[in-house]
Structure formats: structure tokens, C-alpha cells
Amino acid sequence: MTPSSPPRPAPSTVDPFTTLRPRLFGIAYRMLGVRADAEDVLQDAWLRWSRTDASTLQSAEAWLVTIVTRLSIDRLRALKAEREAYVGWWLPEPLVELDAHTPESAAELAGELSVAFLYVLERLGPEERAAFLLRQVFDYDYPEIAAQLGKTEASCRQMVHRASERVQQARTRFEVPQAVHHQLLQRFMKAAQSGDRHAIEALLSEDAQLIGDGGGVVPSFPKPLVGPFRITNLYWALFRRLGAQVVYRMALINGEPGLLRYVDGRIESAQAFVTDGERIVAIYAVRNPDKLAGIPATLPL
Structure with missing residues (x-):
């Protein structure tokens, strides 16, 4: 008698985009500093995701992070002239919580999100900003960052090093409970x-x-x-x-x-x-x- 094969696990019905949305929003918002711009990037990314056969991807996360990062870079470049013409000092749109926790208050947005931090990031170029955030905030390894940005590992290391120096020089940081x-x-x-x-x-x-x-x-x-x-x-x-x-x-x-x-x-x-x-x-x-x-x-x- 041939033993029966173990039942196959049911395919997951959870959409990877939904699961990863807090992280994707965290990347886009830190890149752009404006909720509406970040949401526009996520909408564009979702449209591309909906037309993609996920079964052909080695990693849904890598694909989505790459798309959101590159879309954010493109949008930040497009916004450059607008921000240069901005009257007075440009500060990011604040994410505010009164009592209830919003979706944006998930763990992916918990660290390195302050207005002071995003204000300093305005000193960085789009690709430099992306490399710095992916490494220092989201803890991606350099091979992953290189693939996400379409750059060499050496180039990404140089960008992160240069950005870290500029951020450190411009930022006063205190560890306060x-x-x-x-x-x-x-x-x-x-x-x-x-x-x-x-x-x-x-x-x-x-x-x-x-x-x-x-x-x-x-x-x-x-x-x-x-x-x-x-x-x-x-x-x-x-x-x-x-x-x-x-x-x-x-x-x-x-x-x-x-x-x-x-x-x-x-x-x-x-x-x-x-x-x-x-x-x-x-x-x-x-x-x-x-x-x-x-x-x-x-x-x-």
C-alpha cells in the first residue's frame, strides 16, 4: 500500500503589496516628505504590481522596494525645481497622531522619522538619499541596494558614506527617552x-x-x-x-x-x-x- 502524500499547503491569499505597504510607504515618505506624493508613488507601484506575474519573481519584496525606490527618485528629481522656488524654509508634511494609531504608525515608520531628520535629508541628492535610507534606516545589505538602484556595490558604499558624513555634520542628535x-x-x-x-x-x-x-x-x-x-x-x-x-x-x-x-x-x-x-x-x-x-x-x- 502506497502511503498517501502529505497535503499541500493552501496558497497564500495575502497580497504581498498589502503586507509590505507600511514599509513601502515608509520609504516613499522619507524620500519625498509629503504624504500625497508618497501615496502617488504607491499607487503607481500598485498598478505595475497588478500587471506583473508574481510567480515569476524571486522576491516580491525586492521587486516592490526597487519599484518604489526608483519611482521616488524620479518624483524627487521632478520636484527639484518646485522646491528650489519654494518660499522660505521647506519642512516635510507632518504625520500626526492624536489618540488612535494610524496605518502609517506601524513599525516600519517607528525609527528615524523625525521632522529634524527629514529636514537634514533635503541636503542629499535623490540617489544618495535613497542609498542612505535603504542602508541606515531599512538595513538592506549593499548587494540589495546595488540591485535596487541599478548601481555597483562600490558606488552605493560611497554614496552611503558621503551621505552619512553630510547628515552627521548637519544634525544635532540626542538620545532622549x-x-x-x-x-x-x-x-x-x-x-x-x-x-x-x-x-x-x-x-x-x-x-x-x-x-x-x-x-x-x-x-x-x-x-x-x-x-x-x-x-x-x-x-x-x-x-x-x-x-x-x-x-x-x-x-x-x-x-x-x-x-x-x-x-x-x-x-x-x-x-x-x-x-x-x-x-x-x-x-x-x-x-x-x-x-x-x-x-x-x-x-x-
Whole structure:
């Protein structure tokens, strides 16, 4: 009697694109800094994926990451002229979480996502940025990166090395527990909400700077605002002029504690903070209304 063969496992019904979507979005968003642009890249990638016979691929992940990376590079090149003509400082569109976790808050977006980090990445060229992200954030090996970018391993190593040096030179980084970051911002929020000028200034480092992005749509500073006195004056003057019309709310902004500011119950800015654990060293204030469209426009309860 011939023993029966073991049953074959049922083919997986889970679409690899769906499974990998958080990672693909993470790559596209870090490359482009704008949710809509990242979503457009994913839509284009999905259309290509839907026309592809997955059974002919050695690795669905490698194929999809390659497509998303190359589409992101092409789109970033196309956006170059637009960003060069941008009025004032360009900051990424913030990804904001109030209470519920969104799909974009999955593990693939947990690390190296801060507004400060993406602001520094703007110094890199498209391919250099892609190589750096694939290696330093997504931990791909150089042979994989070379295949994804269509470059040699040596070229990819050189790009990552050069990008790492430029990022390190331009970036001030502190390892601060999120709970400490959160507590510091709570104190800052309380001081700003009450117009406590001395408390605001005491929470800012001597070389603190504020970079604002109004996009030419709303007023912003043409240069970074530097020093605790000048930054304090900005928050204090707003309180003096509008008082209780200004309300702050804590939120996670690109995975880190930040503040949303509402004026007359309408969203006015999303503010990301860099802290050394004791004082605030940098504030990135996104005020361009186009970049605040994904945040509740009215004050949440």
C-alpha cells in the first residue's frame, strides 16, 4: 500500500503589496516628505504590481522596494525645481497622531522619522538619499541596494558614506527617552499657554533655533529665529495678542512628542521639537496650510 502524500499547503491569499505597504510607504515618505506624493508613488507601484506575474519573481519584496525606490527618485528629481522656488524654509508634511494609531504608525515608520531628520535629508541628492535610507534606516545589505538602484556595490558604499558624513555634520542628535521628551513639552506647553515668559525662556537652550515653514501662504521667518530671547518673544507676543484664542495640544508628530497649535479653534501649526533632555534646542514649525490638511482642522475634544 502506497502511503498517501502529505497535503499541500493552501496558497497564500495575502497580497504581498498589502503586507509590505507600511514599509513601502515608509520609504516613499522619507524620500519625498509629503504624504500625497508618497501615496502617488504607491499607487503607481500598485498598478505595475497588478500587471506583473508574481510567480515569476524571486522576491516580491525586492521587486516592490526597487519599484518604489526608483519611482521616488524620479518624483524627487521632478520636484527639484518646485522646491528650489519654494518660499522660505521647506519642512516635510507632518504625520500626526492624536489618540488612535494610524496605518502609517506601524513599525516600519517607528525609527528615524523625525521632522529634524527629514529636514537634514533635503541636503542629499535623490540617489544618495535613497542609498542612505535603504542602508541606515531599512538595513538592506549593499548587494540589495546595488540591485535596487541599478548601481555597483562600490558606488552605493560611497554614496552611503558621503551621505552619512553630510547628515552627521548637519544634525544635532540626542538620545532622549520619549517620556522625558513628553514631560519637557508639557512644561513648555503650559508656559506658552499661560504666557509665562520666564518659564518659556528657561526651557530653551542658549543656541536654540526655530525654523518655520509658511510656504509663502502664511507669514513665516526668512531666516531661522535663534536664541531663547527671540523665540520666547514670539510665543509671548502671540499670547499677549490673542490670549485664550490660542490653544495647544500634545500629539505625536512623526513618531515624537510635539505640539499642535490652534487659533480660534482652527489648526494653525504643527510644531516638532528637538531636546537634549533638559532644554529645547530646536523647534520646527509647519504653518503651510497645505501641509496641515491631514490634521483635524478644528480643535479636538
